Amino acid sequence: MNAFWQLAVPAGAVAVIEAGTGRAVTYAELTAAADATAAALALPAGKALVGLFCRNDLASLTAYLGALRAGHAVCLLPAGAAPPAAPLLEIYAPERLLAPANLGPWPGYRAGAPAGALACWHRCEPAAAPAIHPDLALLLSTSGTTGSPKLVRLSRANLQANAGAIRDYLGLTAADRAPTTLPLSYSYGLSVVHSHLAAGATLVLGEFPPVQQATWTSFARHAVTSFAGVPLLYELLRRLRFDPRSQPTLRTYTQAGGRLGTDTKRWFLAAADAAGARFFVMYGQTEATARISFVPPDRLAGHSDSIGRAIPGGELSIDPANREILYRGPNVMLGYALSRADLAAGDTTGGLLRTGDLGRADADGFFYIEGRLRRFLKLAGLRVSLDELERRLEAHLGAPVACAGADEALLVHTEAVVPAAQVLALLQAGFGLAPALATVRTGQPLARLHSGKIDYAALAHA
Numbered sequence: 001m002n003a004f005w006q007l008a009v010p011a012g013a014v015a016v017i018e019a020g021t022g023r024a025v026t027y028a029e030l031t032a033a034a035d036a037t038a039a040a041l042a043l044p045a046g047k048a049l050v051g052l053f054c055r056n057d058l059a060s061l062t063a064y065l066g067a068l069r070a071g072h073a074v075c076l077l078p079a080g081a082a083p084p085a086a087p088l089l090e091i092y093a094p095e096r097l098l099a100p101a102n103l104g105p106w107p108g109y110r111a112g113a114p115a116g117a118l119a120c121w122h123r124c125e126p127a128a129a130p131a132i133h134p135d136l137a138l139l140l141s142t143s144g145t146t147g148s149p150k151l152v153r154l155s156r157a158n159l160q161a162n163a164g165a166i167r168d169y170l171g172l173t174a175a176d177r178a179p180t181t182l183p184l185s186y187s188y189g190l191s192v193v194h195s196h197l198a199a200g201a202t203l204v205l206g207e208f209p210p211v212q213q214a215t216w217t218s219f220a221r222h223a224v225t226s227f228a229g230v231p232l233l234y235e236l237l238r239r240l241r242f243d244p245r246s247q248p249t250l251r252t253y254t255q256a257g258g259r260l261g262t263d264t265k266r267w268f269l270a271a272a273d274a275a276g277a278r279f280f281v282m283y284g285q286t287e288a289t290a291r292i293s294f295v296p297p298d299r300l301a302g303h304s305d306s307i308g309r310a311i312p313g314g315e316l317s318i319d320p321a322n323r324e325i326l327y328r329g330p331n332v333m334l335g336y337a338l339s340r341a342d343l344a345a346g347d348t349t350g351g352l353l354r355t356g357d358l359g360r361a362d363a364d365g366f367f368y369i370e371g372r373l374r375r376f377l378k379l380a381g382l383r384v385s386l387d388e389l390e391r392r393l394e395a396h397l398g399a400p401v402a403c404a405g406a407d408e409a410l411l412v413h414t415e416a417v418v419p420a421a422q423v424l425a426l427l428q429a430g431f432g433l434a435p436a437l438a439t440v441r442t443g444q445p446l447a448r449l450h451s452g453k454i455d456y457a458a459l460a461h462a
Contacts, residue, residue, distance in 0.1 A: 003160045005068040007031045009200035013174060018058055019206030019218050025058065027200075030065070033058075033116060037066025040115040041096055047132050048072050049139075049343065051094035053079040053103055056180040057205055059117035061193065063098045064184070066115070068156075073132050073343065075139040075151070078185040079103065091149050092139070092340050093127035096120060130344035139337065140187055142286045152286045153334040153343070161330035162289035163194035165311040169294055170252060170280065172199035176225045177249075179204040179218075181233070188256050191290035192228050210236055216247065223249040230257035230452030231264075235400070238264050244275035256282040256291070258453045259369070261394060265304050269297070283307035283369075287353050289331040292316070293367060306366040307359075316367050318360060324373055325359045328352050378407040379437050389431065396426055402446050404460045410438040413459050417443040 002008035007015070011028035018025070025033075041050060050067045052074055054060035060079075067074045075092060077085050079100055089097070089106065097109055098118045105111070109121035135155040142152055166172075178196045180203065182189030196203055204222050208215040210233055219227075227250055229237075234255055244250060253272055255265075265281060272279040281300060284291040293316060295308035310316045314329030328351050335348035358371040375386040386403040389412070393401040399416035410433070412423055420440040427433040447458035 003156065004163050004194050004197040005034075005065050005159075007034070007065070007197065009174070013200060014202045015197070016058060016061065017177070017202060017204045017222055019179070019204050019208070019222065022221075030062065033062045034065040034069055037063050037115050038070035040113065040120060041067060041070050041072060043095060045095075045126075046071075047134065048095035049075060049092060049127075049132060049340075051075045051077060051085075051089060051092075051097045053077050053085070053097070053099040054184045055079045055100065056184055056189075056207055059100075060184060061203070061205065062116050063118050067098075068137060073136040073139065076185040076190070078183055088149060092151075092337075092343075093123060093129070095123050095127070097123075127340050129340040132343045133334075133346050135334065135346060136343060139343075140185075140190075140286050149338055151337045153337050153345070154289055155334050155347070158289045158331050158333060159194060160198075161313060162191060162291055162311075163198040165313050165331065166191055166195035166291050167199045168312050170195065170226075170254070172196060172201055174200040176201040176252075177204055177223060178202070178226045178228070179208050179222075179224045180206060181208050181210075181228050182230070182257075187286040187290045188228065188230070188284070191284075192226075194290075211240070219247055219250065225249055226252040226254065228254045228256075231255065231260040232448060232452035234260055234264055234268055238267055242271070244272050244277050248275075250277060252278045252280070254280045254282055256284055262304050265300070269300050269304075272297075281306075281308065285353070285355060287333045288314075288327060288329065289333070291331070292327050292329075292353075292355070295366070299366075303362075303364070303366045306362075306368050308367065309365055316361070318367075319354075322373070323358045323360065323370070325355045325357045325367060325369065326352065327355055377405060377410060379410055379433055384410075384431065384433070389427075392430060393423065393426060396430075397423070400446055400454075402454045402456065402459050404456050405439075411460060412438055412440045413444070413446055414440075414442050415445060 007027050009027040013027050014024045015027040015030040016025040050072045052063055098115055101119045106121050108124055110124055112120045112122040137156040138154040139151040178192050184190055204224055269279050278297040280294050282294040291311050293308040293310050295306055317326045319326055332349050332351045332353045356373045357369045359367055359369045361367050371385045371387040377384050389403045390401045397416040401414045403412050405411040420442055423440045424435040447455040449455050
């Protein structure tokens, strides 16, 4: 099977449509542009680390594919996070930086000839570290920002395995068209790119805020067939009373990136069914390249709280020692990196991922998350699951809730516009927690990462 970055599709097929201009780019044209970038990234020392500040545009996609085609390792960074990325660049010392022309200059780098439409910066001093492992293809952050030096090391085999699995269970074909509704620097957004290129399909590149009518007009104009969203996006669509029947070409909706409320799942499933569309609820982690499991749309009504079954080629199980959900598959990362020297390491996981989620499996082989391994507090001698607190409070308040804190100091944040005393009363009545054990903040939007997940670190210091 050809890897998606080989772009082995009939040359005249459309690979990309630029939403803003309507320009169509064929696979042949995309290949030529990617190869031009690969040539611009040729280094005498061979395999290098390329830092790519990317946007949802053709220049970023071309640079990413060109770096993969040249055999380099790529560290993807959101273009909007340039200042916080400086420590990361110091730690990992990419030989080349590719960025929009308005970013830079960078300490320790000098300007080189452009690589396609992006500025190219050359590191002044070579990194004093072992050679990069030949299998390493991609570095991604799990934190949602560029502030943490901890990165996930993904191989070329990881990327291809997950792209093929997603293509297969979604049934993607060359007739599909997917808009870039999520950032390319985010593993979920990137998986949409990988799986559609693996299917020989078309990407519609652009920024698509769901609250703007121009987004839905663009979807109709370009006849998009799928929509990828995190829980925050689907909650927003529900508040906007979105009707899938208004987008007749949109036949597949996918959700991942965190837990979506059961009521919203059921609402959207009914809305999608009424439109003759499919709604996939999925589970994944960056450590598994992107996807780990999914719920088939025709089984979602009976398993609305489930993360589903493993993707093709993968296997889920429960650790009997502590109920942790385990995943094994060819898409499991090589391991983590904390420094440039770690890029020389090979596979340290053996294809096994300890997800950190606690759960169970039912008689039908569907898996359920019941908490996080480390998401517990001791409050007045009681061991309390923060995830369970969130679920039950959300059910009462009808609005997003985030719980954090430390032992004997619970923090509860909710977007519900209610008196804090009402939340404290719920904690006491439902969990036996005295009001003195909790601090409650209400009526304010929850801090979120660019992926849409709750930023618990920010909430803890709010």
